[in-house]
Every structure is written in C-alpha cells, then in structure tokens.
Amino acid sequence: MQAQAPTQTRHGLAAGEAGRPARADWTIPQDWARYTATEHAVWKTLFERQSRLLPGRACDAFVQGMRDLPIGPEQIPDFERLSEILMARTGWQVVAVPGLVPDEVFFEHLANRRFPAGHFIRQPHELDYLEEPDVFHDVFGHVPMLMNPAIADYIQAYGVGGLRAQQLGVLDKLARVYWYTVEFGLVQQAEGLRIYGAGIASSYTETVFALDDPSPNRIAFDLERVMRTRYRIDDFQESYFVIDDLDQLLELARIDFAPLYARTQGQAEHAPGSVLASDRVLVRGTGTYHAAKNAKNLV
Numbered sequence: 015m016q017a018q019a020p021t022q023t024r025h026g027l028a029a030g031e032a033g034r035p036a037r038a039d040w041t042i043p044q045d046w047a048r049y050t051a052t053e054h055a056v057w058k059t060l061f062e063r064q065s066r067l068l069p070g071r072a073c074d075a076f077v078q079g080m081r082d083l084p085i086g087p088e089q090i091p092d093f094e095r096l097s098e099i100l101m102a103r104t105g106w107q108v109v110a111v112p113g114l115v116p117d118e119v120f121f122e123h124l125a126n127r128r129f130p131a132g133h134f135i136r137q138p139h140e141l142d143y144l145e146e147p148d149v150f151h152d153v154f155g156h157v158p159m160l161m162n163p164a165i166a167d168y169i170q171a172y173g174v175g176g177l178r179a180q181q182l183g184v185l186d187k188l189a190r191v192y193w194y195t196v197e198f199g200l201v202q203q204a205e206g207l208r209i210y211g212a213g214i215a216s217s218y219t220e221t222v223f224a225l226d227d228p229s230p231n232r233i234a235f236d237l238e239r240v241m242r243t244r245y246r247i248d249d250f251q252e253s254y255f256v257i258d259d260l261d262q263l264l265e266l267a268r269i270d271f272a273p274l275y276a277r278t279q280g281q282a283e284h285a286p287g288s289v290l291a292s293d294r295v296l297v298r299g300t301g302t303y304h305a306a307k308n309a310k311n312l313v
C-alpha cells in the first residue's frame with residue numbers, strides 16, 4: 015500500500031467509480047497469459063535491481079519467503095501458483111484487483127486471508143515511485159512476508175480490526191499502525207536493523223534511505239505512540255519504528271485496541287519526525303532530508 019486514502023486513481027477507484035467492476039469484492043482474473051513482454055521486462059528490471067540491494071538489508075523472514083515462492087526475475091508471478099504455496103503454508107491466497115479498492119473491501123479480503131494485489135505494473139518512467147500499489151509493490155514487497163506465520167496472522171487480524179475500526183470511525187489511527195509496521199517497519203536482528211515493511215522492501219531508494227541515511231529517526235515501536243504519529247504518503251518516512259521480533263506483532267494483534275482508541279481520542283498527534291522524551295530512540299536522525307520539504311500530505 016503506498017497511498018493512504020484511496021482517491022481518484024488511475025486503476026483502482028476510478029474504474030470502480032466509472033462503473034463498479036463486475037464483482038462486489040473488486041477482484042478480477044489475473045489472466046496471466048495476457049501480460050505483455052514489455053510488462054514482464056519492467057518486472058525484470060525492478061526485480062533484479064531490488065534483489066541486488068536487499069541481501070543484508072531485508073530481514074530473514076523476507077529472504078526465506080522469497081526463496082520458498084515462485085517469484086523470479088523473468089516474469090510477473092502467476093497468482094494461482096503463489097496461492098497454492100501460500101495456502102499450504104499460512105492459509106493465504108493472492109487475488110488480483112485493478113488497484114486501490116475501498117477500505118471495507120480491503121479489510122474484508124485481509125480478514126479472509128486474501129491479499130489483494132494490484133494487477134497492473136508501473137510504466138517504465140515510474141520505476142522509482144508510483145501513487146498506487148502495483149504488482150511489484152504487492153507481490154515482491156508484501157507476499158514473501160505472508161509466508162511468515164506471525165505476519166500472516168497479524169495481517170488477518172488487522173483486516174478484522176479494520177472492519178471494526180471503520181465502525182468506530184477511528185480508521186486513521188489503525189492505518190498508522192499498519193503503515194509503521196506492514197508497510198514501513200524495521201526489525202532488530204543480531205546483525206543490525208533489517209527491513210520487513212513492504213513499502214521499503216519494494217523501493218529501490220527507500221531501501222537505502224531507511225537503513226543507511228542519517229536523516230530519519232529509528233525509534234523502538236510503541237503502540238500508542240505510533241497510533242498518534244502521522245506519516246507521509248508521498249515521500250520517505252521521517253521516522254521508522256523498530257520491533258525486536260516479528261512475533262511481537264502477534265501480541266499487538268491480540269491487544270484490544272478499543273480502550274486505546276478511547277484514550278488517544280482528542281490527544282495531540284505527533285509530527286512524523288517528532289522525537290518524544292518517552293521514546294526509546296535507537297538512532298536519532300538529523301532530519302536533514304525533510305528539512306527542506308514543506309509538511310504536505312501528512313496523514
């Protein structure tokens with residue numbers, strides 16, 4: 015997921031608004047045979063570039079998941095083949111969608127262990143950034159992590175929590191937890207910080223920025239702190255939150271968020287680059303990268 019609130023996008027809601035897609039759950043056949051050689055070539059460029067960068071930067075679970083799945087350089091993966099292996103391992107499957115789908119549709123899929131992956135792939139001129147999740151972000155970035163039981167259960171629980179948060183009208187708080195874990199999370203390994211967030215793992219530039227650049231903060235994950243921390247949807251993050259172990263996410267999934275939603279109601283929100291006295295700061299950033307940037311598109 016790269017955009018926050020789905021808007022009029024090229025593939026997703028625009029198609030839906032123009033005329034709702036045939037199926038209520040917004041899934042479409044992947045129809046793998048219809049991908050063109052050009053589309054496979056864009057995948058290959060992205061795959062090879064990222065695969066050179068990730069060793070020593072992606073967490074062990076990501077590397078293992080990638081190894082155990084039919085995801086390679088030559089072609090855009092076939093979702094049916096991915097789903098067979100995922101189903102056996104963690105009960106998940108990958109379904110194709112045109113792009114961003116409405117929140118409740120997204121949560122309904124996750125709650126039923128169906129990962130909605132963008133069917134389209136970005137254009138050659140968009141290699142470094144695009145405004146909605148394409149097949150490379152979703153399949154290369156998210157799917158390997160779904161082979162890890164803790165993440166698999168966490169994202170399913172998130173789907174259930176999302177449907178609930180929507181009823182409670184606190185979606186923005188829950189979305190931050192997802193953003194700072196599933197999308198932009200870091201995990202502490204013995205050798206050092208490693209990437210587990212798909213938004214980083216699928217990004218050539220942010221993979222380096224998140225771990226090596228002096229600008230961002232790296233702060234120990236704290237649920238309530240994250241729930242109150244805004245984030246950027248169209249640029250690198252100013253802070254990355256670090257967990258000690260992926261199993262920590264399972265404990266998170268089991269916490270009942272309702273009291274937290276109530277307690278944080280009306281409390282001040284933190285800017286993305288903020289550092290609080292209560293933070294366990296692992297790396298204090300210089301903030302230089304974003305210093306020159308105006309505070310736009312914060313969520």
Ligand SMILES: C[C@H](O)[C@H](O)[C@H]1CNc2nc(N)[nH]c(=O)c2N1
Nearest residue numbers: 015018113114115117120130189
């Ligand atoms: C907050 C909201 O649920 C979130 O942005 C969702 C919206 N719809 C989506 N739709 C797709 N296909 N993929 C996503 O990651 C998301 N993200």
Ligand SMILES: N[C@@H](Cc1ccccc1)C(=O)O
Nearest residue numbers: 168171172175267269270271
């Ligand atoms: N446990 C949260 C739901 C959730 C699950 C997993 C990740 C984040 C949130 C709730 O009670 O709503």
Ligand SMILES: [Fe+2]
Nearest residue numbers: 015016147212
């Ligand atoms: Fe994503």
